[in-house]
Amino acid sequence: MEFFIERELFLQAIQDVSKAVSSRTMNPILSGIKITAESENITLLATNSDLTIQKVIPVCNKQSHRLHIVCSGSTVVSAKYLLQIVKRLPGDIHIKIDHLNKIKILSNGIDANLNGFDFNDFPIPPKLDDSQEIRIPNSVFKRMVKQTLFAVSRSDTRPVLTGVHLSLENGRFSCTATNSHRLAFSRGTVDTKESLSCVVPFSALNEFNRLAEVDNEILKLYISKHHIIFRFNSITLFSRLIEGNYPNVESLILTEARTILTLNKEMLQQGIDRASLFGSVIENNKVLLEVTRDLKLRICSTSTVFGEIEEVQSIINLQGESELSVAIDGNFLMDALKTIEEEVVQLSYSGSMKPLLLQAVDSDLHFHLISPVRTA
Numbered sequence: 155m156e157f158f159i160e161r162e163l164f165l166q167a168i169q170d171v172s173k174a175v176s177s178r179t180m181n182p183i184l185s186g187i188k189i190t191a192e193s194e195n196i197t198l199l200a201t202n203s204d205l206t207i208q209k210v211i212p213v214c215n216k217q218s219h220r221l222h223i224v225c226s227g228s229t230v231v232s233a234k235y236l237l238q239i240v241k242r243l244p245g246d247i248h249i250k251i252d253h254l255n256k257i258k259i260l261s262n263g264i265d266a267n268l269n270g271f272d273f274n275d276f277p278i279p280p281k282l283d284d285s286q287e288i289r290i291p292n293s294v295f296k297r298m299v300k301q302t303l304f305a306v307s308r309s310d311t312r313p314v315l316t317g318v319h320l321s322l323e324n325g326r327f328s329c330t331a332t333n334s335h336r337l338a339f340s341r342g343t344v345d346t347k348e349s350l351s352c353v354v355p356f357s358a359l360n361e362f363n364r365l366a367e368v369d370n371e372i373l374k375l376y377i378s379k380h381h382i383i384f385r386f387n388s389i390t391l392f393s394r395l396i397e398g399n400y401p402n403v404e405s406l407i408l409t410e411a412r413t414i415l416t417l418n419k420e421m422l423q424q425g426i427d428r429a430s431l432f433g434s435v436i437e438n439n440k441v442l443l444e445v446t447r448d449l450k451l452r453i454c455s456t457s458t459v460f461g462e463i464e465e466v467q468s469i470i471n472l473q474g475e476s477e478l479s480v481a482i483d484g485n486f487l488m489d490a491l492k493t494i495e496e497e498v499v500q501l502s503y504s505g506s507m508k509p510l511l512l513q514a515v516d517s518d519l520h521f522h523l524i525s526p527v528r529t530a
Contacts, residue, residue, distance in 0.1 A: 155191045155227025155251040159211070160220045161261070164247055165240050167198050167209045168233070170389060173361055175233040176202035186230040188276045189249075191223050199279070200233060205357055206279045206392035207365075230271035231257050239266050279392050280381045286348070288375040290327065292386055294342045295373050296366055298329045299359050301340040301493040301520045306356050307333035314398035317353040320382075322346070330403055336486045337403055337509075338493070340520035350377050353400055358382070358393035365389055406509060406523055411502035413478045415451065416471035416515060419499045423491045425453045425465055430484035432457040438527045441484035443501075445469070445476050455484070470498065478503050481527045482510060490522035 168187065176184035179202070188199040195212045213221050229251045236259075240247065243261040250258045255270035299318070307315035312334075319330040328341040366373070366386050376383040377395075384391040429441040433455035444452040449472055454464035480503060491499070496514035503510055507528075513521035 155189075155229060156224035156249065157191050157196060158222040158224070158246065158248050159196070160246050161240065161243055163211060163220055165237075167211055168237050168240060170209045170365060171198045171200040171207040172233050172237060173364070174200040174202055174205045174207040183230055183271045183275050184277075185232060185234065186271055186276075187233045187236060188228065188230045188273055190228040190273070191226045193223065193226065196221065196223065199276070201277055201279065201392075203277065204355070204394045205361065206277075207361065208279065208390040208392070210388045210390075212388070227251060228273040229255055229257060230273050230276050231268055235268055239268075279390075280378065280383065282376050282383060282385075283378065286376055286378070288322065288344060288346055288348055288350075288377070289372050290342065290344050290375065292366055292369060292371045292373045296363065298327075298340040298342055298520075299363055302329040302331040302338040303356065303359050303363070304489050304493070305331040305333060305336050305338035305522075309333070314353055314396055314400055317355045317396040318359055319353050319400040320350065320377075322348060322350045324349075330400070332401070332403060335483070335525045336490070337406060337523040338490065338520070339403075339522075342519070351400070352377055352382060353396040353398065354382055355393060355396055358384075358391065362391060365391065407511075407521075411474060411504050411511070413445070413475050413503040414471075414473040415445070415469055415478070415501045415503075416473075417451065417467070417469060417499055417501060419491060419494055419497055421467055422451075422499065423488065425467055426484050426487050426491070428465065429453050429455040429463055430488065431455070432460055432463055433484045439484045439486075440481050440527045440529070441487070442481050442529075443478070444480075445472070445478040449476060480506075480510065481529045482524055483527055486524045487512070490524065493520070493522075 190197045195210050198209045200207055211221055245262040248260040257268040257270050259266040302318055321328045325343055327344045331338050362384055371386055374385040380395055382393050382395055433439040433441045441455045446452050451467045451469050456462040490512050494514050498515045500513055500515050501510055507526055509523040509525045511523055
């Protein structure tokens, strides 16, 4: 195998796939990147068994000299040392692999050599089933992931809650995440008659967010019993699914609210941020929300050790009862507010110790449920 490639192009591809390299493994080959050169492209592949990332670099315009393939072949090379060497090279790169799997990296008079692994021992990624392809705009799915991913559980006590539940039925595509104390939901539409239900690990969707650009590209999804595959731009991301039944969260969604507050999102977000200054040093980051007698929103938090903070904000509109006093985790509310792009939001309250519903005004595309914190 032999090829010439622009340094920045090669470095970006290495960085894209390196997140799937196994840092701790009993199998040394999983610490490497598989590089395959063919007549029209080179492919970089890395895996840690649960997550696999593949990046294809096409020759495209042979006049540009960004990539020129001399002869085809495959090898597996240490991801750590390949990345560090390429970072330190001053110019474009010439790579040659001999029959003994010795990898020579040349650039502007610099000659580096690495020992390769036998590519035949590298795991083969799951195969794509084109008949099960689901297409959705990249920007739509990225929005849905952004609005839900943060709410997954970080505890392994219930593994199924450490991922995002994807559901598709009658063209309605939704993402749901919960850690039992808060829930985030987002949906979009897909032009397909396929139905599916699966739980995707946090790590896979986090990498999708990192790698996918918000553009007009179409994301292609392929879902089997045990795997999900994302294909976008020149990248294919493979991930194992989390096994288990995701809880039915429909019963948690408010049908009737006792009180609905319409608020300026930016003002509320700033107020919660200020209140969390003291809320963060006490259990559950407790912040109190209360409607005052003159129909304003009081936001406060108290620490017996460090002090307290309080402010009053205007309410744009109040529907229903004016009596509202609830303690909530300020961090959870801040996380949810950050995902809402609209300028005005609604907080719906349906009674003591029942979850608060947060959403943009006149929008059911996404919402958040946050359980109150006990004050006693």
